[in-house]
Amino acid sequence: MLQAFGSLITQLLHVALILAVAPVLVGVVRWLKARLMGRRGPHLLQPWRDILKLLRKRPVMAETASVVSQATPYLALGATALAAALIPSFAQGMLLAPLADLVLIGGLLALARVCLALNGHDAGTPFGGMGAAREMTFAVFAEPALLVCVMVLAVLAGGSNLDAIAATLREGAVGLRISLLFAALSLIAVMLAENARIPVDNPATHLELTMVHEAMLLEASGRHLAVWEMQAALKLTLWFALLAAIFIPFGTAPAGGGPLAWGIGLALWIVKMGVLALGLAFFESAIAKMRVFRVPDFLGGALLLAVLAAALIFFSMGLA
Amino acid sequence: MLTLLGLAFLALLVLAVLGGTGRAPRIAFLGCAVAMGAMGLVGASALLGGEVPPTPLPFGPPWAPALVAVDALSAWFLLILALVGVPASLFAAASSPPPRAEGAAFPLFLAGMAAALVAADGFSMLLGFEVMSLASWGLIAARHPRGPGRRTAGLYLGFALFSGLCLIAGFALLAPAGLGFAAIRATPPEGWQAGAVLVFVLLGAGSKAGLVPFHVWLPRAHPAAATPVSALMSGAMVKVALYVMLRMLLDLAGPAQPLWWGLPLVAVGGATALLGALRANLEQDIKAALACSTLENMGLMAVGLGLALLFRGADLRPLAALALAAVLLHALNHAGFKALLFLCAGAVVGLAGSRDPDRLGGLIHRMPWVAGCAMFGAASAAALPPFSGFASEWLLLQSLIQGFRVAEMSVQLVAAAALAVTGMAVGLAAAAMVRFVGLVFLGRPRTPMAAGAQDATGLMRASLLIPAVASALLAVLAAPMLSLAGGAIQVLLGPNARPAVAGFDLALGELGTRYAPWAVAGLLALAVTILVFAVRRRSKLEAVHAPAWDCGFMAPPPHLPFGDPLSQVSAAGLGQPIRRSLGGVALVIHERHGAAAPGSAQPATLRVTAEDRGVAQLLRPLARARRRLSREAEGLRNLTLRAYLGIAFGTLLGLLSLVAWLERG
Numbered sequence: 001m002l003q004a005f006g007s008l009i010t011q012l013l014h015v016a017l018i019l020a021v022a023p024v025l026v027g028v029v030r031w032l033k034a035r036l037m038g039r040r041g042p043h044l045l046q047p048w049r050d051i052l053k054l055l056r057k058r059p060v061m062a063e064t065a066s067v068v069s070q071a072t073p074y075l076a077l078g079a080t081a082l083a084a085a086l087i088p089s090f091a092q093g094m095l096l097a098p099l100a101d102l103v104l105i106g107g108l109l110a111l112a113r114v115c116l117a118l119n120g121h122d123a124g125t126p127f128g129g130m131g132a133a134r135e136m137t138f139a140v141f142a143e144p145a146l147l148v149c150v151m152v153l154a155v156l157a158g159g160s161n162l163d164a165i166a167a168t169l170r171e172g173a174v175g176l177r178i179s180l181l182f183a184a185l186s187l188i189a190v191m192l193a194e195n196a197r198i199p200v201d202n203p204a205t206h207l208e209l210t211m212v213h214e215a216m217l218l219e220a221s222g223r224h225l226a227v228w229e230m231q232a233a234l235k236l237t238l239w240f241a242l243l244a245a246i247f248i249p250f251g252t253a254p255a256g257g258g259p260l261a262w263g264i265g266l267a268l269w270i271v272k273m274g275v276l277a278l279g280l281a282f283f284e285s286a287i288a289k290m291r292v293f294r295v296p297d298f299l300g301g302a303l304l305l306a307v308l309a310a311a312l313i314f315f316s317m318g319l320a
Numbered sequence: 321m322l323t324l325l326g327l328a329f330l331a332l333l334v335l336a337v338l339g340g341t342g343r344a345p346r347i348a349f350l351g352c353a354v355a356m357g358a359m360g361l362v363g364a365s366a367l368l369g370g371e372v373p374p375t376p377l378p379f380g381p382p383w384a385p386a387l388v389a390v391d392a393l394s395a396w397f398l399l400i401l402a403l404v405g406v407p408a409s410l411f412a413a414a415s416s417p418p419p420r421a422e423g424a425a426f427p428l429f430l431a432g433m434a435a436a437l438v439a440a441d442g443f444s445m446l447l448g449f450e451v452m453s454l455a456s457w458g459l460i461a462a463r464h465p466r467g468p469g470r471r472t473a474g475l476y477l478g479f480a481l482f483s484g485l486c487l488i489a490g491f492a493l494l495a496p497a498g499l500g501f502a503a504i505r506a507t508p509p510e511g512w513q514a515g516a517v518l519v520f521v522l523l524g525a526g527s528k529a530g531l532v533p534f535h536v537w538l539p540r541a542h543p544a545a546a547t548p549v550s551a552l553m554s555g556a557m558v559k560v561a562l563y564v565m566l567r568m569l570l571d572l573a574g575p576a577q578p579l580w581w582g583l584p585l586v587a588v589g590g591a592t593a594l595l596g597a598l599r600a601n602l603e604q605d606i607k608a609a610l611a612c613s614t615l616e617n618m619g620l621m622a623v624g625l626g627l628a629l630l631f632r633g634a635d636l637r638p639l640a641a642l643a644l645a646a647v648l649l650h651a652l653n654h655a656g657f658k659a660l661l662f663l664c665a666g667a668v669v670g671l672a673g674s675r676d677p678d679r680l681g682g683l684i685h686r687m688p689w690v691a692g693c694a695m696f697g698a699a700s701a702a703a704l705p706p707f708s709g710f711a712s713e714w715l716l717l718q719s720l721i722q723g724f725r726v727a728e729m730s731v732q733l734v735a736a737a738a739l740a741v742t743g744m745a746v747g748l749a750a751a752a753m754v755r756f757v758g759l760v761f762l763g764r765p766r767t768p769m770a771a772g773a774q775d776a777t778g779l780m781r782a783s784l785l786i787p788a789v790a791s792a793l794l795a796v797l798a799a800p801m802l803s804l805a806g807g808a809i810q811v812l813l814g815p816n817a818r819p820a821v822a823g824f825d826l827a828l829g830e831l832g833t834r835y836a837p838w839a840v841a842g843l844l845a846l847a848v849t850i851l852v853f854a855v856r857r858r859s860k861l862e863a864v865h866a867p868a869w870d871c872g873f874m875a876p877p878p879h880l881p882f883g884d885p886l887s888q889v890s891a892a893g894l895g896q897p898i899r900r901s902l903g904g905v906a907l908v909i910h911e912r913h914g915a916a917a918p919g920s921a922q923p924a925t926l927r928v929t930a931e932d933r934g935v936a937q938l939l940r941p942l943a944r945a946r947r948r949l950s951r952e953a954e955g956l957r958n959l960t961l962r963a964y965l966g967i968a969f970g971t972l973l974g975l976l977s978l979v980a981w982l983e984r985g
Contacts, residue, residue, distance in 0.1 A: 058861035062868035064764045064883075066684045070863065074855070078847035082840070096843075103717050104835055107705040110750055114704060117754045121889075124682065124763025125870045129889025132758060136751035137897035144743030151721045151739055159833035160721055219868060223859040227851070296901040303740060310736040314729050 003256055004095075010253075010262065011085070011095035017266075018084050018241065022233040023047035025240065025277060032281035047233060051226045059222030062123035069122045069220070073227035076115035080231050083108040084238040088166055088245050090265035093255025097163040102150045105162065105242070106143065109194065112231065113139055119228075120216030131215025134292060138200065138212070141299030142190045148306035149183045149190075153246065155313050156180075162245065170249035177316070182309035184247050189302035191239040195232070197280065199290040199298065212292075237273075244272040321362050321390070322372050325438065328358040332431040339423025349413035352427050353406050359434055360402025366395035367804045374440040374502065381443050387500055389440035392807025393571070397437045397563045400652050403790055404555035404659040405430055408548035410783035411663050415670065418546060421462035429455035429552065433560050442491040442499035445564070449487065452560060453480035453528075459549045460541055469544050475939075476541040479527055479534065486524030487564065493517050494572055501572060508574025518581055521568045522588070528561035529618045532591040536934040538615060539599060543607030543675075547666025550607055554614040555659040559651050562621055566647075569629065570812040579633030579731070582626040586734060589622025590741040595906040595932075597748035601755060602895045602903065602930060605675050606665045609756060610658070613701060616749050617654045621647050623738055624716050627723065632813065634726045638829050641809050641817040643719040648805045650712035653700065653794055657709060660697035660787035661756075664690050667780060668760060672773035677759035677891040681766040682882075687775040691761040693784040698757050700791050702750035706841035708791045711798035711826060713746060714835050718828060748898070755894050763889075764882050771882060798837050799824050892928070899930070908936050 027044040034041030043049075061069055086100035117135055120128035154160045157168040168174060193200045196213035203213070217228050245252070251268035253261035290298060332355050339348040366372065372390035380386030390398070412418070412426065432455055435448030457480060461473040493513050497503045509517050527534030542553045569581070596615025603609040624647035631640035667690045669675045672683060684691035700707040705714075720742060723735020765771035776784060794801060799821045806819045820828055827834035867875060876884045903909050907930040914925035959967075 052858075055855065055859040057859075059863040060866050061863050062870075063865050064682065064868060065865070066762065068684065068762060074848050074851050075844075078844055078851055081847050081851070082843050085843075098832070098834060099836060099839060101714075101833055101835055103714055103721075104705060104840065107703065107710050107714070108840075110702070110747075111699075111704040114699070114702060114750055114754055118757060118762065121754070121758030121762040123868050123870075124883070124888050125868050125873075126887050126889060127871060129758065129763070129894060132754060133751075133889065133894045133897050136747075136754050137901060140744055140747035140751060140898065140902070143747040144740040147717060147721075147743040148736060148740050151724065151736060154721045155724045159828060160718065161833050164832055218871060222861070222863070223855050224863075226859070227855060292897070293900055307736055307740060311733060314724065314732040314736075317724070317732075318729050 006256060006258075007093055007095045007097070010091040010093070013262075014089050014091070014094055015081070015085050017089060018237055019081070019234070021273070022230065022237040023051060025237050025273060026233045028274070028277045029236075029281055032278055033285055036281055036285045047229070051229055054221075054226035054229070055223050057222040059220075059224050061221075061224075062125070062219045064124045065122050065219060068118055069224065072115040072119045072122075073220070073224045073231070076112040076119075077227050077231040077234065079108045079111040079115070080234045080238065083112075084234055084241070087162060087238060087241045088252060089241055090269045091253035091255075091257060091262050092163055092167060094163075098161070100162040102153070102160045102162050102165070103147070106146050106150075109235070110139065110143070112235070116213075116216050116228075116231075119220065123219040125219060127211070127215040127218050131212050134212045135216065138193050138295055138299060141296055141303060142193050145186050145190050145299065145303040145306045148303065148310055149187050152179055152183045152306065152309045152313055155310075155317065162242075166245045166249045166252065169246060170252060177313070179309040179312040179316070180247070182305045182312070184243070186302040186306040186309065187243060187246075189299060189305075191243065193295070193299055195236045195239060198284045199287050200295050202289050240273050240276045241269075243276060244269065248272050321365055321370050322375060322388070324358055325362050325372070325388070325390070328355045328362070329431055329434065331355045331358075332427040332434075335427040336424050336431070339427060340420060342417075342420040342423060345417040345423050346413045348423055349409050349426070352430060353409035353413070355427075356402050356405030356409055356430060359398050360406070362390060363395040363398030363402060366390045367392060367399070367807060371395070371807075372438075374500070384441070384499065386444040387440035388438050388444070389501075390438055391811055392805075393563070393566065393811045394437050396648060396652070396805055396808045397559060398434065400559050400655040401430075401433055401437065401556050403652065403655045403787065404552055407659055407663060407783045407786040408551045408555075410779055410786070411551070411666065412546070412548040414779035414783060415547070415666075419462045422459055422546065422549075425455045425458035425462065426549070429459060429549070433552075433556055436560050437563060440501050442495055442501075442504070445567075446484070446487055446491065449560070449564065450484050452557060453484065456480075456545070456549065456553055456557060460545045463546055464544065472537075472540045472544045476537050479537045482534075483524045483527045483561075486520045486527070490517050490520035490524055490568060493520065494568070504572045505574065508572075508576065514573060514577060517573055518569065518584070521565055522584060525561045525564040525568070526588065526622075529558045529565070529622070530592065530596075530615050531588045531618065531622055532595055533934050533938050535592060535595065535615055536932060536939055539603070539608050539611045539932075542611035542614065543605060547607075547662060547669065550611070550666070551659045551662035554611055554662055555655045558614060558618050559655060562618070562625075562647075562651055565622075565625060566812060569625070570632075570644075575632065575814065577629070577633065579630055579726075579728075581633060582628070582630030583734065585622050585626030585629065586738050587626075589619045589624075589626055590738050590745075591619070592616070592622060593619025593745035594741050594748070595619075597745040597752060598898065598902055598906045599932070600752035601748060601898045602907070604677070604891050606668065606677055606680075606756060606760060607662070607675055609752060610661050610665055613661075613749060613752060614654075614658060616745055617650065617658070617701075619745065620713065620716055620742065621650055621654075623742060624650065624719065627719050627735075627738075628812075630723075630726065630731060631719075634728075634731070636725060637813060637817060638820075639719060639722050639725060640813055642715060642722065642820045642828060644809050644812060644817075645802055645805065645819045646712055646715035646719055648808055649715060649798065649802050650709075652801065653708040653712045653791070656787050656791040656794055657697045657700035660693060660784065660791060661701060663784050663787070664694035664697060667776045667784065668773075671776065673769040674767070677756075679767045680760045680770045681763045681888070682761070683765070683770060683773060684761045686765075686771070686773045687761075689781055690776050690784065693788045694761060695757055696788050696791065698753035700795070702753040703746050704750070706795055706837050706844060708795040708798070711795065711835065711837055715820065715826060717742065718833060722828070748902075751898060755891075758889075759891055759894065766882070766885055766888065796838050796841055797824075799826050802826065899928075903930065906933060907931060908933060
């Protein structure tokens with residue numbers, strides 16, 4: 001009973017935390033990048049302020065747009081929020097942990113991606129369609145890489161449930177493995193593509209021809225744009241949380257832990273997210289954006305790394 | 321139940337005669353819908369325990385009576401047939417009256433498929449299979465008295481004959497003791513005969529199911545027929561081929577077959593899935609794109625079937641049951657959403673006047689019902705949770721992931737590679753569905769026809785809603801449906817096999833990995849509702865419509881009332897990133913650049929032609945070989961009498977020695 005109550009509380013706290021943190025995380029990455037480039041950078045809460053400002057504005061839709069433009073933002077954010085609710089942050093054994101299957105999380109992200117692409121098509125403008133075509137093409141390479149990484153993790157944990165995988169890796173019985181390193185690199189590449197970061201896409205660009213993510217949002221305004229901004233922020237947070245949960249699972253509060261363990265877990269989680277944000281900011285500052293038709297090579301490399309990780313882990317299983 | 325089954329067959333034969341007269345076509349097609357409903361009822365009752373044991377009929381081939389049985393496996397596929405057959409028949413009733421030959425062949429096509437499913441001996445099964453093939457050839461040929469459509473029908477007939485011949489050879493090897501299924505099960509094939517059965521079934525049923533490299537006919541033949549027939553061919557006929565594979569490879573060939581039996585199926589299935597999904601992104605015809613998506617799904621099912629054989633050979637029964645559950649559930653889900661998508665495409669072709677996506681667009685404003693149904697079907701086909709396609713593809717992906725449990729490293733690597741290929745195919749399928757919906761239903765209309773289209777009404781709307789509602793139910797109730805398929809899995813894997821179900825969830829044994837479609841659907845609905853309320857509390861202003869911002873492009877001139885067509889993405893443009901990055905895998909692509917001379921005002925041109933590798937590397941050489949053969953045969957006309965006599969005697973001698981060799985043992 002107490003256990004069930006604890007799992008419910010952690011689940012609710014987790015959802016509230018991740019929704020509140022998401023725009024702040026975007027602000028942190030922007031601020032770090034600005035500092036690395038020698039600028040002062042915007043306030044950390046600027047993304048939140050933008051979202052609240054957009055919510056007050058009247059949405060203006062294209063004449064050719066349909067109900068799809070009005071419905072997809074909510075569906076995409078709902079799917080992303082559900083996926084984010086499944087990924088542990090400060091505590092394990094949350095209420096929805098039995099549902100936290102990595103294939104399902106991939107599916108929910110695909111649902112959000114399809115909503116975004118349909119939104120790009122809806123107004124019938126050239127940039128929206130172009131962005132949608134590119135986004136779906138990148139996913140063709142990102143999805144198999146993600147799935148093969150899931151297979152590598154499933155070999156270690158026995159199944160693809162994220163909570164079980166995180167628990168297995170946290171106990172440290174797996175040890176350091178070269179295949180885990182390859183899987184991590186592959187997942188980081190997928191993360192960069194999924195979140196439209198450099199070198200795949202530039203989140204700060206205003207040059208339409210190079211855009212992918214922004215191109216699909218050109219006709220969104222007001223609350224629709226606010227919801228899309230929130231969705232993008234939440235997706236970045238979700239991927240950071242996913243990488244942290246799998247590859248740096250240390251210090252997460254166990255399933256039945258009390259408020260003290262949760263507090264430690266929360267502090268450590270914030271540190272992990274900060275480290276990942278710093279890493280992303282360094283990486284983005286150090287590297288240039290790729291041509292669009294080089295991206296399949298980049299993601300194909302990620303897929304090859306994942307397959308290599310799988311081959312190595314099968315080899316070590318054969319030795320054991 | 322046997323009576324109901326017999327009545328349904330009888331009704332279909334009577335309806336074929338009625339359809340042949342060309343009178344009351346509407347009543348004939350409504351009758352087909354009722355007969356299909358009866359078939360579905362027979363299937364459902366058999367799944368709930370009312371199986372029909374093998375029953376001899378009062379007629380049949382000279383050596384033995386024909387046998388009919390409805391076990392759980394047949395029943396499951398009867399359900400699939402009904403799921404496609406009922407809405408397709410209703411759609412046919414709602415369409416304009418077809419040519420008389422089509423009215424006669426349509427009920428025969430349905431009867432042939434049902435006969436192949438309920439037969440309990442090799443002869444009747446092949447008879448049903450051939451009736452199905454010939455009737456569907458007739459349905460294509462009836463629409464195309466001449467021209468490229470007629471050539472497509474000829475190509476289809478060629479492949480149908482080939483698959484029939486291979487299946488006859490397969491049964492000949494399986495049945496030394498008799499053609500009844502019970503007799504075949506009693507003497508399973510061994511050694512080289514078992515291998516030859518595998519090859520013949522792969523060639524025969526595989527070419528009917530559109531597996532690589534015998535896929536060439538499918539994207540041409542399926543869209544060439546009338547819409548309800550396309551839906552039946554893509555939704556049900558390929559499933560009959562799948563049924564034949566399941567029946568012959570897993571049931572009749574006995575449980576003792578080796579592990580490697582699965583490998584060719586996994587390889588061929590992966591290739592088919594990738595190729596089909598890739599081509600679905602490049603077709604310039606909405607019905608052909610849907611037919612290519614059928615290739616993709618058949619490929620996924622073949623991968624699942626191969627995995628089931630692999631796991632069974634490695635003595636991992638629960639995982640074999642998991643893979644089989646994926647195959648059976650995906651066959652059902654695919655029947656639902658593919659029937660839905662084809663009928664939606666048919667409604668678009670009929671009401672907006674084109675199947676070229678570059679002549680459609682913006683139909684969601686004019687045809688909200690069709691657009692809604694199509695989007696629902698597309699979400700299922702793109703394997704998005706919580707829609708129906710995701711549940712079965714989740715099972716398939718999980719069984720691929722569990723491939724590491726086979727102790728041999730080569731099999732593990734095959735599973736990892738198949739997982740990567742399957743993941744790519746799933747991603748490509750999602751891209752193809754976005755392309756389909758985006759080009760046809762979203763954006764601006766590209767022609768006046770599309771701008772003035774009317775929505776589907778009455779019976780046509782009902783025929784779209786039936787598969788849509790069925791898909792919705794299948795999405796949420798995937799686990800109860802799958803537990804109904806438990807009997808079918810036991811037919812194939814023995815009485816101890818259990819489907820991967822725990823209550824209302826799909827679950828992998830004790831591994832803790834599960835997918836709860838009802839919970840995901842409920843949580844998603846909850847999240848979206850909360851979001852809408854939270855956002856609308858802070859943001860109360862209603863949205864207004866204004867000219868598209870379009871990065872500040874100027875408004876189109878008045879003679880272009882739907883905007884500049886050049887500033888909206890086209891079908892080829894939308895497929896271009898995928899063609900550039902992956903197209904060469906499946907297609908031979910020729911790009912010809914025509915650069916204008918310096919200083920001239922001529923525009924530069926880019927012509928892209930793409931051809932399937934199957935056409936270039938299978939059909940062309942075959943056609944060349946046929947031509948050479950006919951030339952050689954022509955040469956036989958000019959021989960001397962002595963040479964003719966020599967040929968006749970030589971043949972006689974050869975046949976005699978063959979008889980002597982056969983009688984030796």
